[in-house]
Amino acid sequence: MSHLQAPRSTSWRAASGVASESETDAGKYSDATLTANEDSSAEEPGLLIPLKSQSPPVVEDEDDKCWICFESRADELIESSNHGVWRKPCKCALTAHEGCLLDWISDLEKTPSSMNKPIQCPQCKSNILLRQERSTIVELGKSIERNVRRTNSVAIVAGLGSAFFVTSTVYGVNAIYLICGTKEANAIILGPGGRDFQWTWRLAVGLPVIPLILVVSRTRLLDATLPILPLIFFCHTEPFHLTLPPSPAITLALLPYVRSIYEAAYNKFLLPWDKKWTTEIGPTAATLATDDNDVGLEIQVVEMDENEEEEEVANGNADAHAPVAHAGADAGAEGQDAWRVERELVLGPETANLVVGALLFPGVVASMGGLLGKIPFIRKILPERFHRNILGGCLFVLIKDIFTLYYKYKRAKQRRSREILNYQKRAPRREANATTGMRR
Amino acid sequence: MFAQKRLQKELHNIHNYLPPGIGIASASDLSIWKMDIQVLDTNPLYADQIYRLQFKFSQSYPIEAPEVTFVKEDGIEIPMHPHIYSNGVICLDLLGKNWSPVQNVESVCMSIQSMLTSNTKNERPPGDDNFVRSGYRSPRNINFVYDDDTV
Numbered sequence: 001m002s003h004l005q006a007p008r009s010t011s012w013r014a015a016s017g018v019a020s021e022s023e024t025d026a027g028k029y030s031d032a033t034l035t036a037n038e039d040s041s042a043e044e045p046g047l048l049i050p051l052k053s054q055s056p057p058v059v060e061d062e063d064d065k066c067w068i069c070f071e072s073r074a075d076e077l078i079e080s081s082n083h084g085v086w087r088k089p090c091k092c093a094l095t096a097h098e099g100c101l102l103d104w105i106s107d108l109e110k111t112p113s114s115m116n117k118p119i120q121c122p123q124c125k126s127n128i129l130l131r132q133e134r135s136t137i138v139e140l141g142k143s144i145e146r147n148v149r150r151t152n153s154v155a156i157v158a159g160l161g162s163a164f165f166v167t168s169t170v171y172g173v174n175a176i177y178l179i180c181g182t183k184e185a186n187a188i189i190l191g192p193g194g195r196d197f198q199w200t201w202r203l204a205v206g207l208p209v210i211p212l213i214l215v216v217s218r219t220r221l222l223d224a225t226l227p228i229l230p231l232i233f234f235c236h237t238e239p240f241h242l243t244l245p246p247s248p249a250i251t252l253a254l255l256p257y258v259r260s261i262y263e264a265a266y267n268k269f270l271l272p273w274d275k276k277w278t279t280e281i282g283p284t285a286a287t288l289a290t291d292d293n294d295v296g297l298e299i300q301v302v303e304m305d306e307n308e309e310e311e312e313v314a315n316g317n318a319d320a321h322a323p324v325a326h327a328g329a330d331a332g333a334e335g336q337d338a339w340r341v342e343r344e345l346v347l348g349p350e351t352a353n354l355v356v357g358a359l360l361f362p363g364v365v366a367s368m369g370g371l372l373g374k375i376p377f378i379r380k381i382l383p384e385r386f387h388r389n390i391l392g393g394c395l396f397v398l399i400k401d402i403f404t405l406y407y408k409y410k411r412a413k414q415r416r417s418r419e420i421l422n423y424q425k426r427a428p429r430r431e432a433n434a435t436t437g438m439r440r
Numbered sequence: 441m442f443a444q445k446r447l448q449k450e451l452h453n454i455h456n457y458l459p460p461g462i463g464i465a466s467a468s469d470l471s472i473w474k475m476d477i478q479v480l481d482t483n484p485l486y487a488d489q490i491y492r493l494q495f496k497f498s499q500s501y502p503i504e505a506p507e508v509t510f511v512k513e514d515g516i517e518i519p520m521h522p523h524i525y526s527n528g529v530i531c532l533d534l535l536g537k538n539w540s541p542v543q544n545v546e547s548v549c550m551s552i553q554s555m556l557t558s559n560t561k562n563e564r565p566p567g568d569d570n571f572v573r574s575g576y577r578s579p580r581n582i583n584f585v586y587d588d589d590t591v
Contacts, residue, residue: 067541067542068446068502068503068541068542069445069446069449069502070445070446070449070450070544071445071446071449094542100541103503104503104540104541107500107503107504122540122541122542122543123542
């Protein structure tokens with residue numbers, strides 16, 4: 001539909017009858033080479049059709065054959081055809097009925113890929129020119145058709161983008177209310193005293209950015225920028241004045257520094273142990289070169305827990321019911337804290353862990369804060385919900401890290417104690433107990 | 441009709457002359473024709489073999505391309521070729537996006553004949569099993585990717 005869009009377009013519609021019409025009513029027809037880019041037609045002077053010219057007369061030859069319907073002029077002497085007048089649209093020997101050509105062109109126009117291509121003679125590849133009535137409606141329809149195709153993808157991206165923006169903003173508002181408590185949150189979002197609410201750029205940018213920052217702060221990507229951000233977003237209304245406990249704005253501004261200090265301390269004192277145990281959990285010294293989390297081997301582990309022991313007794317057959325632990329699955333659990341060792345954002349289950357963990361964090365923080373609020377002593381020192389939440393969040397991180405480290409330590413220890421059992425028809429119960437005892 | 445008249449013309453021409461190695465097996469009605477083709481040189485893949493092509497014409501022929509497939513009949517196999525599936529479907533741009541009414545039964549036969557003549561690989565297209573199992577019979581519904589100009 002698009003070869004019609006050439007700058008000035010028309011077509012060879014002018015048959016003897018039509019041509020005379022175009023002379024009398026020249027304004028109705030636009031003088032254009034339908035198919036063509038003007039350059040190529042300009043090179044071939046014959047291709048430009050002067051407005052009032054008729055299509056050049058075709059030399060009649062009885063042997064002329066329509067290359068589409070294969071009928072010749074001689075046939076038409078015997079039997080009249082309804083395929084229209086004869087046309088010779090290109091420099092090669094092909095001649096055709098106008099009706100056949102138009103049918104063919106309509107068929108070509110059906111495929112979207114040919115929309116922008118000029119119509120070419122299949123034999124000599126020269127452009128075939130048509131003249132047609134210029135219709136604003138048709139041109140408009142065609143350009144709409146073309147543009148819709150293009151716009152669709154843009155619209156989809158824009159739609160998804162704004163959906164993401166709205167979701168992020170709502171998430172941001174929720175996170176603020178969860179962490180700061182209603183009063184402080186109102187102050188942050190609605191302005192001091194909850195009056196004169198204005199949708200400022202700080203809110204428009206800051207709120208949707210919250211989930212992103214949460215995720216990114218679990219990686220190294222923004223280590224340099226994070227400490228500055230709160231200053232931009234929170235410390236605009238009033239100058240710093242230190243109180244005890246510090247105001248939410250200052251607390252938030254300080255958090256990135258606390259985080260950096262904590263990380264530095266962790267890296268200095270605990271990371272070596274972390275690494276050591278992670279290594280021990282991994283395949284073995286022989287394959288140490290590979291990534292720790294690449295434990296793709298499926299190892300059958302005979303876990304001797306109480307429950308399973310009971311099962312073993314019931315079945316009297318330890319081997320048949322040895323639970324299968326997939327080391328690969330365990331690697332996922334390791335991945336959760338692998339960011340401490342390798343804090344690169346990689347795609348895969350670890351990334352999912354990282355993102356989900358980050359997004360759930362405000363909820364966790366709020367419930368930790370709620371728990372702390374139940375303790376009268378803490379309630380007395382920290383009367384504001386916000387401060388209890390922050391404390392709760394810090395505690396949570398601390399507990400989680402300690403637990404993770406302890407878990408790794410235990411796993412490393414378990415790994416050291418691991419041995420392969422020889423096949424036995426019937427697992428003697430005493431031996432199973434002995435193994436269990438050893439693991440404790 | 442449009443298609444019928446043209447096919448009658450083509451049939452008339454074919455009865456007068458056909459290039460060597462191409463023959464007409466049946467053209468009893470004007471919607472399905474069968475053509476036999478033979479590779480003339482000594483290509484070991486196709487030596488002394490006759491293959492049968494089936495042409496299915498729609499009412500819009502020659503504006504629309506015919507459906508051309510190899511068929512298996514008594515003693516007639518489907519030729520081995522990296523662009524011919526074992527159910528006879530042919531992957532040839534001429535029969536798809538590069539079709540134009542200037543083509544005809546004879547020229548299609550000649551194109552396929554030369555496609556066989558120049559082939560040296562004794563293999564089916566990649567994914568032949570899946571393709572055949574998925575049961576496509578009509579090449580029209582397939583968007584072939586014509587990526588290989590060498591064969």
